[in-house]
Amino acid sequence: MDDPNPTRVQEATQSTDLDVARDFLAEAYAGQQWSADQTRQPFSFRYTAVGDRSMTLRTIRFDGHLDGVMTPSEDFVVQWTTKGTATIGTGDDQVRMEPGRPQLWPQQGAVFSYDDYDQRIVQVNRAALETVAGERGTAPGALRLDHTVRPDDRALQVWRSSVQLISHTVMDRQASPLLQAEMGRLGALALLELYPVVSASLPADLLLPKNSHVRTAVEYVHEHAHLPITTADVASVANLSLRALQHAFQRTVAMSPNGYIRHVRLDRVRDALLAGDPATTNIAVVARHWGFAHAGRFSASYAEQHGEYPRDTLRRS
Incomplete structure (x- = not known):
């Protein structure tokens, strides 16, 4: 039977050849300087991708060591591991992956190192995310997400519930193009809840470590301005009292x-x-x-x- 959705992405491959697996992933992600080595266990590799042009869900199992450099990407990639060890970045910017906890890839690219891992990936096309972010007031071409943020429990719950629903839907080969598109929109919405949009208009002082609470509050306002938010909501997000929030805003942005x-x-x-x-x-x-x-x-x-x-x-x- 013909696929009812001709724009679907559906791909699967596996191998026991270390070099073949490394080259496949390096090509799929436009990687640089990728190297792979066998660990103590026999090497095995499996990759799947399903979705459409707006969003794909991917899984990778790599029983071995893999490292290299991810180049800058226009897409937004959230990934998490279910087993193994993984690090992204170097020095003060290094992130050590926690099993089951999603992490947004830095848009500017980063070095990485993985060992004997299972990985889940949600990859959202920039144009699709810009469409949804635009409804919240983000100007075209100005979309940037802050990958250094540690999502709170509420955002994580929204993300996991959304991904579970999306996964069940996109795995159904009979899902209509309309339903597929709605899942792409849901993924974009969940991603915008998970990581805040970085406003290009933030005052330079807010980038200083001492103003991190105010920066959190300001980014929350930019991200949720379309909702009926209150000062109490902003204070709660920033972990400040109402009085401290008032003083902080007057000091950094000269308004309440x-x-x-x-x-x-x-x-x-x-x-x-x-x-x-x-x-x-x-x-x-x-x-x-x-x-x-x-x-x-x-x-x-x-x-x-x-x-x-x-x-x-x-x-x-």
Whole structure:
């Protein structure tokens, strides 16, 4: 029977030849300087990939030692091991994998070393993730995730539940293209919950170690500005009291937490107006989408922040 989804990716290979396995993986991931050695146990290798152009789920079993350099990638790759040992990066940037705990690959690439491992991978296409992130206000071409973040328990639970559902669906050869696409969207949403988007507009001071709590709070605001978040939510995420949060925001960004949330949302309105069609875009609808119900106050706040009224921005789109 013909595959109902011609865009499906489905691949499987295995080998007991160490060099063949190394070369296969190096080619699949555009790797550099990859080397492999046999360990105490007999060598065995197996690889599977299933999904579509937006997202693939992959498994790798490599009974041996493998190291090399992963080159920069446009895709976003989350991987975790179920057995074996693995490290990514070097020096202060080195991450030692914990079995079962997902880790985002650095977008800029990294060195790695693996031994006798089973690995699970979710690979999300950049264009697919940008589409979903764009709905949250991230400008095209500005999407970058912070791989150094250690996801909290809630984000991990969302991720694991999503991956389990996605896996059951994409393994079904009869799954429709529409259902497959919905799974890709679910994977993108779960990934954005797992790792925060790094805002290109963060003040330089927030990159200092002493301001790590405030940076967490600011990144949370940028990532969740489309949701009804409160100052209490931001304080909880940053592990700060409300009073400490207020002082920290005044010191680093010169405004209150509520003011900062409003500031980010006004930026998102501007992005939407610049990307809109003047003939069809309704400014009031865009404003309400970002939480501004009072037209007069919204227009005044927008003009104060951006130096022009919303209608002027829309005319220039």
